[in-house]
Amino acid sequence: MGSDFRARVLSIVRRVPRGRVTTYGDVAVLAGAPRAARAVGTVMRNCGDPRVPCHRVIGAGGGLGGYGAFLHVKRDLLRAEGLEVGMTRVRHFADVRWPPAPSKVKGRGNPGSRRRRLTLQKT
DNA sequence: GCATTGACTAGGG
């Protein structure tokens, strides 16, 4: 395997149960790189593994994200799994999200929580 | 080995 990160990401995505979805950021966290959400997208693009349900990986907030030139296919696949998908968003996102948000665990290191101080530094 | 790109994310307007 080229990169351990890539294999790890694929492993996690494979564990996503049918009828559920996860975000690039979540996969990145599970992969051990909470800031590598973008890299996760890169891995997905070159998943190279048909058994990896890369279509279950969507963007933060329920956005479909991307699927090359077959975004409509991704939308259809999610709908086929019983999910309500809008034009560019997945409905009931919080309900179908995976993994289920732990209530006891508070140490949730969100990716890029506060990387920037202010955007008004233009002066 | 450096520079650019991309299926990302959150904040601010």
Next chain:
DNA sequence: GCCCTAGCCAATG
């Protein structure tokens, strides 16, 4: 609620 900006990481040229 949509558009733009800033930062991070891995892959590709």
